[in-house]
Amino acid sequence: MKASDRAPILGLAVAETLVWAGLFYTFPILLLRWEGDFGWGRDVVALGFTLALGVSALSAPIAGRVIDSGRGALMLPVAALFGGVFLVALSLVESQAGFFALWALIGAANAFCLYEPCFAFLTRVKGAEARGPITLVTLVAGFASTIAFPLADVIADAAGWRAALRVFAALVILVAAPLFYWSARRLAAGGPARPSAEAGRADRAAARRARSTAAFWLLAAALPVIALTHGMLISHLMPILGSRGATGGTAVFAAALIGPAQVAGRIFITLFARRTAGIGLILGAYGVTGASYLLLLSAAGPDWRIFLAIIALGAANGIGAIAKPLAIAEILGRAGFGAISGALATPFIAGFAAAPFLAALLWRAGGYDLMLAAAAVMVLCGIGLLALARRSARRTH
Numbered sequence: 001m002k003a004s005d006r007a008p009i010l011g012l013a014v015a016e017t018l019v020w021a022g023l024f025y026t027f028p029i030l031l032l033r034w035e036g037d038f039g040w041g042r043d044v045v046a047l048g049f050t051l052a053l054g055v056s057a058l059s060a061p062i063a064g065r066v067i068d069s070g071r072g073a074l075m076l077p078v079a080a081l082f083g084g085v086f087l088v089a090l091s092l093v094e095s096q097a098g099f100f101a102l103w104a105l106i107g108a109a110n111a112f113c114l115y116e117p118c119f120a121f122l123t124r125v126k127g128a129e130a131r132g133p134i135t136l137v138t139l140v141a142g143f144a145s146t147i148a149f150p151l152a153d154v155i156a157d158a159a160g161w162r163a164a165l166r167v168f169a170a171l172v173i174l175v176a177a178p179l180f181y182w183s184a185r186r187l188a189a190g191g192p193a194r195p196s197a198e199a200g201r202a203d204r205a206a207a208r209r210a211r212s213t214a215a216f217w218l219l220a221a222a223l224p225v226i227a228l229t230h231g232m233l234i235s236h237l238m239p240i241l242g243s244r245g246a247t248g249g250t251a252v253f254a255a256a257l258i259g260p261a262q263v264a265g266r267i268f269i270t271l272f273a274r275r276t277a278g279i280g281l282i283l284g285a286y287g288v289t290g291a292s293y294l295l296l297l298s299a300a301g302p303d304w305r306i307f308l309a310i311i312a313l314g315a316a317n318g319i320g321a322i323a324k325p326l327a328i329a330e331i332l333g334r335a336g337f338g339a340i341s342g343a344l345a346t347p348f349i350a351g352f353a354a355a356p357f358l359a360a361l362l363w364r365a366g367g368y369d370l371m372l373a374a375a376a377v378m379v380l381c382g383i384g385l386l387a388l389a390r391r392s393a394r395r396t397h
Contacts, residue, residue, distance in 0.1 A: 007183075007186075008182070009183070010183075012118060012180065012184065015177075016176075018168075018176035019172055020141055021148035022148075022171055023114070027048070027103075028235050029152040029153065029164075040096065047100065048103040050353050050356045051104045051107065051353075052106050052110065053349055056114075056353070057347070063120070064120060067120045067121050072188070073181075073184035076121065079109045087172065088166060089102050111349070116342075118137065120342065123337050125188055134325065145259040149255045218392060224351025224352075225382035226379060229293070229379050230355070231356065236368070240371075240372075241306065244300070254307055257310050261311040262321070263318060265316065281326070282324055286316070286382060289313060290379035290380055292316065293309075293376040294376050296372055297373060325341065362374055
């Protein structure tokens with residue numbers, strides 16, 4: 001990584017930390033408070049997050065095309081700004097329709113400023129050198145949940161959930177959006193020029209070729225399965241921890257461990273796995289994820305298994321966040337990467353979108369034991385599909 005890139009990449013990392021904290025983690029943190037305050041069922045509240053993620057999935061290909069067109073440096077700050085405004089509006093909501101509508105708008109903003117578009121932007125401007133910047137961004141932004149869970153909990157206890165949303169909105173609008181603007185413009189200035197019409201046609205052709213391969217469709221099947229399991233856990237994290245016997249401050253502490261564990265996983269990559277292929281990293285990470293669900297399933301009180309499972313899940317997720325764009329580029333190539341990444345983000349986010357509501361249905365059917373067991377089986381299926389994608393790509397090349 002060039003010395004001149006460090007400050008803007010760090011700026012991107014801080015901005016990502018704040019948008020993840022404000023536009024994503026506020027939902028699982030405040031889920032039980034909304035359930036109690038509004039008097040809606042947990043499955044009804046969860047539909048808000050499902051709607052947000054569904055809209056995000058539909059918007060992801062548009063974000064990819066914007067990045068390929070060379071406008072990613074403007075897209076990131078504008079999306080963060082709108083996301084912060086939507087958080088302010090959410091803090092004023094009184095009706096179920098307003099709640100759903102605002103989460104849909106937040107989901108649209110997320111499609112243009114969270115990890116997927118940020119990594120696609122970095123891949124475009126840094127090319128084969130994107131691994132270092134992506135790692136730095138995820139090292140810092142891994143602390144988003146560590147900041148979000150205790151901060152939102154303290155503010156909500158002291159002044160209510162509406163005040164908590166306004167604090168996060170201020171951080172997104174006043175800090176994250178300006179950082180995105182400054183950092184992305186600096187990086188774009190040193191990256192490739194806006195593509196010509198001919199280059200744009202070449203990128204679109206590369207994306208079409210990728211979509212015609214079996215490897216693409218195997219990835220399109222594997223990634224949403226993994227996303228579904230992770231989304232079920234994150235969106236219901238606090239009640240899941242409560243079902244294992246961890247409540248109150250113990251549950252908040254356990255949830256806050258996800259961030260440091262994510263960072264630890266990314267440091268592991270930096271120190272010990274710099275030359276390991278992205279597909280190998282992601283297969284290993286998902287194997288740890290499946291084992292962690294089973295460990296959490298076995299926990300019967302606020303014991304060591306809860307904390308070990310959360311730490312392992314966080315570390316695996318941290319590794320997977322870095323490995324996923326690397327694995328996609330290894331299997332499908334870097335030409336037209338924004339469009340390819342956006343196309344794969346649609347099923348990935350769709351899986352995540354279904355997660356909150358599906359988790360609520362599984363909880364109603366058999367409690368969180370059933371949900372965790374189902375998640376472990378789904379991860380195993382996802383690993384098998386990823387292995388087939390790698391094999392198919394090797395045959396093609």
